[in-house]
Every structure is written in structure tokens, then in C-alpha cells.
Amino acid sequence: MTASANAKFKPRVFSGIQPTNHLQLGNYLGAVKRFVQMQDSGVETIYCIVDLHAITVWQNPEDLRNATRELAAGYIASGLDPKRSILFNQSQVPGHAELGWVFNCVARMGWMNRMTQFKDKAGKNAENASLGLYAYPALMAADILLYHATHVPVGEDQKQHVELTRDIAIKFNHDFKVDFFPVTQPVIEGTATRVMSLRDGTKKMSKSDPSDASRINLTDDADTIAKKFRKAKTDPDPLPETIDGLAGRPEARNLVNIYAALAEVSAETVIAEFAGKQFGVFKPALADLAVARLSPIAEEMARLMADPAEIDRILGDGAERADAIAQPILDQTYDIVGMVRSRRG
Ligand code: AMP
Ligand code: TRP
Numbered sequence: 001m002t003a004s005a006n007a008k009f010k011p012r013v014f015s016g017i018q019p020t021n022h023l024q025l026g027n028y029l030g031a032v033k034r035f036v037q038m039q040d041s042g043v044e045t046i047y048c049i050v051d052l053h054a055i056t057v058w059q060n061p062e063d064l065r066n067a068t069r070e071l072a073a074g075y076i077a078s079g080l081d082p083k084r085s086i087l088f089n090q091s092q093v094p095g096h097a098e099l100g101w102v103f104n105c106v107a108r109m110g111w112m113n114r115m116t117q118f119k120d121k122a123g124k125n126a127e128n129a130s131l132g133l134y135a136y137p138a139l140m141a142a143d144i145l146l147y148h149a150t151h152v153p154v155g156e157d158q159k160q161h162v163e164l165t166r167d168i169a170i171k172f173n174h175d176f177k178v179d180f181f182p183v184t185q186p187v188i189e190g191t192a193t194r195v196m197s198l199r200d201g202t203k204k205m206s207k208s209d210p211s212d213a214s215r216i217n218l219t220d221d222a223d224t225i226a227k228k229f230r231k232a233k234t235d236p237d238p239l240p241e242t243i244d245g246l247a248g249r250p251e252a253r254n255l256v257n258i259y260a261a262l263a264e265v266s267a268e269t270v271i272a273e274f275a276g277k278q279f280g281v282f283k284p285a286l287a288d289l290a291v292a293r294l295s296p297i298a299e300e301m302a303r304l305m306a307d308p309a310e311i312d313r314i315l316g317d318g319a320e321r322a323d324a325i326a327q328p329i330l331d332q333t334y335d336i337v338g339m340v341r342s343r344r345g
Helices: 025-040 062-076 094-103 111-115 116-128 133-145 155-173 220-229 250-263 265-275 279-305 308-335
Strands: 012-018 046-051 086-089 151-153 186-187
Touching: 012 133, 025 062, 025 151, 025 250, 025 279, 046 062, 046 116, 046 308, 062 086, 062 151, 062 279, 062 308, 086 308, 094 133, 094 308, 111 133, 116 133, 116 155, 133 155, 151 155, 155 186, 220 279, 250 265, 250 279, 265 279, 279 308
Parallel strands: 012 046, 012 151, 046 086, 151 186
Antiparallel strands: none
């Protein structure tokens, strides 16, 4: 982690994941695993289940509740300790929506029009997308800045949103002549910042891809994981002798990167071990490694999911601790903006 752009702010990490569908390997390697590493490095960490973001597209209410608890279980099973980190769901801390509104009034239409995630998600039918989907990045800026977070670990696809967060902080500070919000740094590191689909090495692995074979879900059993890797799209050549030999071979590169991230070694080390080997050798080794790493997580998730009341208790406790940080920052924001705050209690 590099120093904050703004030395006055103490290092604080914030990140979030949407409770939609099951966690997939890209979320785990690109996000959750790195959240845990940051927690273990001793810095203050706040991790959120962004349910308000999830409803920017239609969610069945019962599925949303389940996905929220399952994501909490996924975080904890991956090593997130709700005592050392703050873990909560966004809607239980009202400051997110409130600061989100203020930022809707700071962000410019021109900035929002450049957001590629909106274009991807709204597709050809942008007229029919929710207003929330369009405003989504301003709410994300609020998530981060409500805690004066200095560092945000995310996958590559979220870089543009963190840059918008920086623009919002800078404009707010400038418009009100204050030095109130930090200019947050995205933390996009490691070999798995963009895990690709197993069916198409040029497409991101995603929870929402219609093809289940395109991704490894954290809830997949050992047989399913092995089958998905066996069927993963590749080219007919053996693995190259050097990393440069992966150029123009997106599927091969993706599998090598996944192996490296799971084994916690560099892609060069993986190539050194498997140089000249066929995928018939590499894929089973990758499947074994993935099963060894992921099945303890899946088992722990299932154990945690058997006691949803305990998960809800953890999220409620986390929300109270998050709110204790957020509310004073929201109050100061309202003071800066010029709101009269005379209500007692
Ligand atoms: P989402 O599932 O869109 O809420 O994403 C949650 C987090 O996982 C974000 O930090 C994403 O950048 C990260 N993420 C999602 N898909 C991938 C992927 N295929 N590779 C790496 N990171 C990912
Ligand atoms: N937009 C992120 C995603 O789709 C989720 C998210 C919402 C987030 N708020 C955040 C990530 C704040 C980091 C920080 O993956």
C-alpha cells in the first residue's frame, strides 16, 4: 500500500461486493482474498455487502436476502474476521444513501456518461435502465468517502469508478474550499486483477454470465470444478517456455494466472514448472489446486449458512461500528454544504 495522496488522513481500507448470485473465482482472487491480506497486514479495514447497489437491477427480495447472507458467509469463510474488520451490509448504515445524494449533486452528467460499466449493463436498452444504475458510481463514491477511506482494493473493472470517486472528492473540496475528503487510491494488484471467462479468454469472468461453465463458483463441488477446468477453452499448443509465449493466447494466459494466484506464486514460476506441457497435464493440476484451495471455503460457507441468525447478528454489529465512523463524517458534510441541523437526538 502506498502513502495516501493526502497525508492528513490515516490509512483506512474500504471495499464492497454486490450480493447478486454466487461468489465466483474472479471475486475471490481479485477481491476477497486481497481484502483478507489487507486485514492481516494490520491496517483498519471496512468491508461492505452493497445491497443498495444490487437493487439497481431487479432482485427478487428473498433471493437478495439469501445472497446477502451467503456473501457474508463467503467473506468470513475466506478468512475475514468480523472482529478485526468491520463487516456489514450497506442498507443498515443510512449515511451511504444520504452522502450518495449529496454526491449526485457534485458529479456531472458528462462524467457519468463516460462510465463503461453503465454502458455494459444497460446495453442497447439504456432508456429502460433504472435511474439508480446510472447514479450507481456516485453511491460507490459515497461508500468510500463516508469513511474517509484512503485505499480501495478492487479488480481492474472497478478502476474507472474509483477514479470518479477521486474526481468527486476533488470537486467537493474545491467547491467548498475545504480539505475534507481524501483522494482515494485504488489498489489493483496481483496476478488476478482480471480473471477471464473459461469459455472466452477475452471476456471477464462474471457472476452474471448466462453460462455457468464460464466461471468457477465458490459453492461448486470438487467434481464440478474439475469438469469446468477440463472443458475450459484453450488452444492446441503446449504451454510456452517463457511468459512472452503467452502473447496472443488469452485462454492459456488466464489459466496460468489463475494457477499463479491460487498457488501464490508468480506467473513466471508457473511457466517454469509447466513449460512444454500439454493442457491435458496442466488442467488436472490446476483443478486439484483449485479444489484444495476452494473446498475448505465452500465447506465453511455451508456451515455458516446453517445459522443465518448468527450471520445477521454479525452484520448488525458491523453496521453499528460502521455507523459510529460514518455519522460524524456525514454531519460534517452537511455542515460544510450548509444544512441547518437543529434536531436533537
Ligand atoms: P462484483 O461481483 O461486480 O460486485 O465485484 C466485486 C469485486 O470483485 C470487485 O472488486 C471486482 O473488481 C472484483 N471482480 C469481479 N469479477 C472479477 C474478475 N473476473 N476478475 C477479477 N476481479 C473481479
Ligand atoms: N461497484 C463495485 C462492483 O461492482 C461494488 C462496490 C460498490 C464497491 N461500492 C464499492 C467496491 C465501494 C469498492 C468500494 O464490483
